[in-house]
Amino acid sequence: MSLLIRNARVLNPATGLDGLRNVLLDNGRISALAEASADFHTDKEINATGLWVFPGGVDLSAWLREPGLDHKATLRSETLAAAASGLTTLCYQPEPGANFDSAAQVKLIDEISRRAGYANVAVLGNLTQGMKGEQLSNMGSLKRAGCVAVTNGWQPFHSLQTLRRAMEYAATHELTVFVYPLEHALAAGGYMHEGEVSTRVGIPAIPSAAETVAVAQTLALASHTGAKVHFCRLSARLSVKLIRQAKESGLDITADVAAHQLFLTEMDVSDFNPLCHVMPPLRSARDQDALREGLADGTIDAICSDHQPHELDAKLAPFQQTAPGISGLETLLPLTLRLVEDGVLDLQAALRKITSNPAKIIGSDAGQISVGAPADLVLFDPDALWDLDISTMRSAGKNTPFAGWNFNGAVKHTLLAGKTVFSS
């Protein structure tokens, strides 16, 4: 089965290509990329005049909840939401209650998500058994089962020694370690950023140092062990500085930020809005500026949704009693493109943060438009205008603080391995 996408503005952030092209897809992969005048004989074609074509988004963190926490969301509901939002690969973020110690569990996720068929689901395996931070997980088997990286999520380690050993063992299997920098002793009992606003609203707070202390420790261990470390969800100004310095010194590390951190700050919590209860917490405007600078200069490689769908009740309580997290799949691409409007990134750089860069971090050949790459593509109408409306969200989680925001440009079609998985 072949498909021709005719006359599209092709944006390939991996190479910087930006021009009118015909894209030929064959057997789930991109088989040719030619000037718009070239013609092919195909079974089917899409006239993409006026549309942009870029690689499907690769999201480094989606809490997909199934199995174990299906009352919040399912693989089916969330991969459909991903497809409708221009994302074709989701990294399954493990959590207590839904995490992966064995090859069988990884295969189960693979099966369920293949059956749903809307998006690729790449599993982040456990770094320690049950994410308990004590014993090493069976990383060799997890890798063979297809895990793209290993992580302990936000769970603490028994000791730094455990982290050190886990990093060494992961490096043995050439597995990247996703580290969530948090010194739990400094964060304990906190629910928002420590600063002016937490003082005003009286919510127990988490200082930036809870993150930066952990970043510094992990950098030292990365340097010592030679493990490939990916820093997840940076939120603090000093973290960006530390990562920048480490990269300059040649350390092989990468980092990401959640999209909402680039648009919301501690001020958004000043009315106790539980939809802005996130981990790490929304920090100050200065921190946000540093995160945006870090994106622009390449210190931060990727933007992710950190999608955390919740049932309604999880957010219906006083701030401290609500579950943290934002349902973010449907705003990852629109918020990333808004960074272009805000002058933070150019279009190619913005797309790179959610396609080729995250793909590279998980060792995937997706996230690019080149011959031989998977035909995971988004056809995008740059002229469409829309408002985020909770009632039309596809994710099972309606917990977004971005309701009512208006966005420029909308996904028209999403293709997964050459097959249309979403059309508006």
Added chain:
Amino acid sequence: MLNAHLSPGPLPSKMQLTADRRLKHFLTVEGLPPLLLEEILDRAEQFVTVPNKQQKKAPLLRGKTVMNLFFENSTRTRVTFEIAAQRLGADVINLDIRTSSASKGETLLDTVRNLEAMNADMFVVRHEHAGAAHFIARYCAPHIAVLNAGDGRHAHPTQAMLDMFTIRQKKGSFQPLKVAIVGDVLHSRVARSQIHALTTLATGEVRVVAPKTLVPAGIEKMGVNVFHNMEEGIADADVVIMLRLQRERMQTALLPSEREFFKLYGLTEERLQLAKPDAIVMHPGPINRGVEIDSRVADGLQSVILEQVTNGIAVRMAVMSMIMGPQAGGAA
């Protein structure tokens, strides 16, 4: 319904006023206009009990049901709210939620919905978490008024107003005053509400005095001067407000010992001499004698601690009648 539930609510300061800027709920002092604070104080004057004189009947809340929802311990605050409501002719129901539904796993929202169904007109809420009263005000039926009796470290607006009442009674005007708030500001909702009230009423200088471990980040932004030295902090003060220090602060490495705290920050007669000669000493209670305040000061001539308690009733009557009485901003 879904949209309504998940849309961010209005700011507490906006939510507590009606369109014509009268009091609908009393959730926080922050953001309230100075005139409204003065109205509370003026109205409270009318309710002050004069010794040896029969309390004037003021059945402004007759037929109304006030429910005291206390999710956290309190004797004095609850009792003064109860007396205030009774003097206004309301029916008062006390619910000690810790021993009832909440401990059976009922959510806060379900508890509120059930009480609504019992024809409540006003909830007086105390809760361990910041924003709880705001949360209830956001989700309860529109005819119900919510009065915050303390939420986490956030606010305790009636306490702050009774303190303002006491200060005004003793000092007249706020503009020339130096007010020092001493002790555990970090954990204190009382201090936060006092600061908002004092700055709104254009107090000359508001100071907080405590070691760095008990001063929350960025508190200067609330319009106060921070002192870490007690002697400097209370020098020339017209009003010294001591905060309660809880024992568990020693366990969480915020302070070395009660002894050292008393030595460095405790209010003794000698230290009080650094303040103005006619300075008054206040405390929201309950006091820890020998921890933050010496007994001779607590029981001394400059102490107005018990008057604060008495004034608490008048101020709570004032606020309740402004919200629920005839021509009130709240439910009619």
